[in-house]
Amino acid sequence: MMALREVTRRFGETAVLHGISLEVAEGSFTSLLGPSGCGKSTTLRIMAGLDRPTTGRVLMDGRDVAELTPAERNVAMVFQSYALYPHLTVAQNIALPLAMRRMSRLERLPGLDRLLPSARAKRADQARRVASIAEMLGIEDLLQRKPGQLSGGQKQRVAVGRALVRDPSIFLLDEPLSNLDATLRVQMRAELAALHRRTEKSFVYVTHDQVEAMSMSDRVAVVLGGRIAQVGAPRDLYERPENRAVAAFIGAQPINLLDVAFAPGESSGPFAALAPRTASTTPLPARATVGIRPEHLVPAPGGAVRARLEAVEYLGAEVLLHLRADDGQALRALAPGDYAPPAPGSEIALAFEPRHVHVFDATSGARLALGLERAAA
Amino acid sequence: MSTRLLVRRAVSTTFVLLGAAIVLLPFVWMLSVSLKPADEIFTREIAFLPTRFEWSNYVEAFTAVDLTRYLMNGVVVCVGILVFQILLAVPCAYALTQRRFRARTLVFGMVLAGLLVPYHVTAIPIFLGLAQLRLLDTYTALILPFVASVFGMFLFRQFFAQIPSDLFEAARVDGLSETAIVWRIAFPLAWPAATAFAVFSVTAHWNDLFWPLIATSDRALATPPRGIVYFNDQESGSDVGPLMAAAAVVTAPLVIGFLLAQRAFTQGLAAGGLKG
Structure with missing residues (x-):
């Protein structure tokens, strides 16, 4: 198990990480998801031991590993650029970490490794291990090639093989699929998920692509501006975003975020016909931000939300409707693909289910325990 | 056309x-x-x-003076210099590009400044130093002053600066020590730069007459150019035919070596960001 405790990292004057605390449970597939420059790669490099935190602690199985090298931590890492050694064959690339771990300095000397019986035995053992890994990844035919002769997907597999070969305690993957084409990416996604199930090791996966994070991981940490905005199962992030920023970041279609006034008599805009519903006795805020995903806002006769249609995007399976409410706020709604939109300019009634509405504090952006329901008129 | x-x-x-x-x-x-x-x-x-x-000019070249010995001396001196230069320059260049330490820029500045100092300027102090150490008239005197090559450090640094740092980090994750990274990853990748450097180094020291004239007087230690000079000292006057034969013999290894390494040489220079 790996854990970060209040880890900060500054580069000179710039603070990149502001107190990251994260636990990676044994055997979990945890993604660090965030836009570029949010600090997710720095976090991974600190986990690997390639970088050191300015303050804070890095723990593995409860032990502080701040002073340990990546090899001593026994982490494996797959780089975005694959970082294969160009002068070594695929077989040598995969075998190198084994040779460095299991052979003495003497046994590794070029030439001597053929003479020493112990080195010969270890080399043979390594060759067997490399062969079994190559078989598992389907790269047996490539073992004698150099990285320069491989395609992107093949390099990716070799990089994974090199990470796999020495039975690491944790796998760290830094945007490993971002250099592949779309088809290959989908295929490798499934292969990585299968690999995780088969090895039962912890994976930490850095990505800016929420589809990758959501589809493969059991836990996702959303990193925004050097802080962890939310950690949870993919479903939690989508269904119960803890703040406005996470709600805005997660979701294939950007969520609608609207300013709403709750004070009696002041309510206007698309949610004018709705009133807040709360279980607690805390007083209602005067204003709040209401979030609702376009896919949860569908045209329905008699719907509580009314808005004027501005433009239509036909996406095949769905139709994306661009709408504008009376008070000028823009709205997006997703209708099924067979929906026949009315002429632009006409008013549409939209319906949603109360559980799909997220209410956030207007200033702090934190989630409020509030729902919306149709006001008893 | x-x-x-x-x-x-x-x-x-x-x-x-x-x-x-x-x-x-x-x-x-x-x-x-x-x-x-x-x-x-x-x-x-x-x-x-x-x-x-x-053809007897060539026979004379080998018999009048001990040309074979001079050629052997040339090989010993050039190989000695080259091996030590690479042993020192490659780790230095690696440290200058891939390690972060205080005064890194300053050290690199000193390397660049070192490029500007002609070695003739330092010849006298080095000569005096070697004299104090009683090392004059030895192979050490011919090799030691050249083992630290700022040009080598510069050339390898330019080459290493272009290698993505991911590669070295992958090596660290794979359990290679910094020394292992230098010799197992960085040096093999810098092969074109090493070839270019070897051509420069060997040509310079094979052809060098200045330093062997200063540092040695023992005939048994003469390098090829120093040996050719002995044709002028002969009592028979300057024996131009055999002299030119000896010069041709001395030049031949360089020409052949360069032709063999030509491709790697130009590649190394282009990659090192130097224009020929």
Whole structure:
């Protein structure tokens, strides 16, 4: 198990990480998801031991590993650029970490490794291990090639093989699929998920692509501006975003975020016909931000939300409707693909289910325990 | 092919041939003289081909002085210098690009400054130092002053700076020590730069007359150029035929070596960001 405790990292004057605390449970597939420059790669490099935190602690199985090298931590890492050694064959690339771990300095000397019986035995053992890994990844035919002769997907597999070969305690993957084409990416996604199930090791996966994070991981940490905005199962992030920023970041279609006034008599805009519903006795805020995903806002006769249609995007399976409410706020709604939109300019009634509405504090952006329901008129 | 293109090629080829002729002329003359009998060397007419080939010049070159020994000395000195230069320059260059430490920029600045100092300037202090250490007239005196090559550090640094740092980080994750990274990852990748550097280093030290003249007086330690000078000391006066034969023999290994390493050499220079 790996854990970060209040880890900060500054580069000179710039603070990149502001107190990251994260636990990676044994055997979990945890993604660090965030836009570029949010600090997710720095976090991974600190986990690997390639970088050191300015303050804070890095723990593995409860032990502080701040002073340990990546090899001593026994982490494996797959780089975005694959970082294969160009002068070594695929077989040598995969075998190198084994040779460095299991052979003495003497046994590794070029030439001597053929003479020493112990080195010969270890080399043979390594060759067997490399062969079994190559078989598992389907790269047996490539073992004698150099990285320069491989395609992107093949390099990716070799990089994974090199990470796999020495039975690491944790796998760290830094945007490993971002250099592949779309088809290959989908295929490798499934292969990585299968690999995780088969090895039962912890994976930490850095990505800016929420589809990758959501589809493969059991836990996702959303990193925004050097802080962890939310950690949870993919479903939690989508269904119960803890703040406005996470709600805005997660979701294939950007969520609608609207300013709403709750004070009696002041309510206007698309949610004018709705009133807040709360279980607690805390007083209602005067204003709040209401979030609702376009896919949860569908045209329905008699719907509580009314808005004027501005433009239509036909996406095949769905139709994306661009709408504008009376008070000028823009709205997006997703209708099924067979929906026949009315002429632009006409008013549409939209319906949603109360559980799909997220209410956030207007200033702090934190989630409020509030729902919306149709006001008893 | 259009006439214009044809003309353009003809013109450029002519210039290349002209340049080559100017560069090659001394070599051709050296070979020509080395094969001429003594009475044909100083004549009024210019003749590239001798009337009869005087192969004995070459025999004389090897017998009049101990040319074989000088060639061996040249090999020992050049290989010694090159091995130590690479042993020092490659780790230095790696540290300058891939390690972060205080004063890194300052150290690199000093390397650059070192490039500007001609070694003749430091010759006298080094000579005095070696004299104090009683190392004059030894192989050490011929090798030691050149083992730290700022040019080598600069060339390898430029090469390593272009290697993505991911590669070295992957090596760290794979359990390689910094020394192992230098020799197992960085150095093999820098092979073109190493070839280019080797050509520069070997040419400079094989042809060097200045330092062997200062640091050694023992004939047994003479390097090839130092050895050729002995032809002038002979009582028989300057024996030009055998002298040129010896010069041809001394030049040959460099020419052959360069032709073999030509491709890697130009590649290394291009990759090192130096324009020839």
